[in-house]
Amino acid sequence: MLSASYPISGIADIISLSPNPNKVAPAVSGQLFENQQPVPGATVVRTIITNRTIVEIVKTDKNGYFKFTPFHYDFPIQTKSSDTIRSMINITAEYGKNSKAIWSSEHAGSHYLPFMPPAMKDLSCDMNESVNLYEFSSGYQQILPTRVTSVCQLSRE
Structure with missing residues (x-):
């Protein structure tokens, strides 16, 4: 009788190719403005807080544009109940002596919500704007709406 054994890492590699990973943060792109002018060279920091804290840092280009790639885990985020906050996403911009969320x-939920990819794909962020509160609800795995505070104009496709 023939038998074969497969290393655990091989199984992990197969799992990591799953088309449905636990999507924690979608791709983000946008442009920073101040006084209707692009803000070049600003440091933009995305902090993702789950069972770990992930910090990503990018700089705006000469036209004030920035971009983050999507982030996901290949395993579920464990919490006590489905109503427990599983992740937080914070993005701040720092330029000169200024810093603003x-x-x-x-x-x-275990995945980011459907509104997030369109809302975060083309942010237009005026650093002189006051913070706005947006509420989104997908109706899926969610009783209360998700609240987003932002100085950016959010697309609601």
């Missing part, structure tokens, strides 16, 4: 949200 441009996005903040908390999520109870």
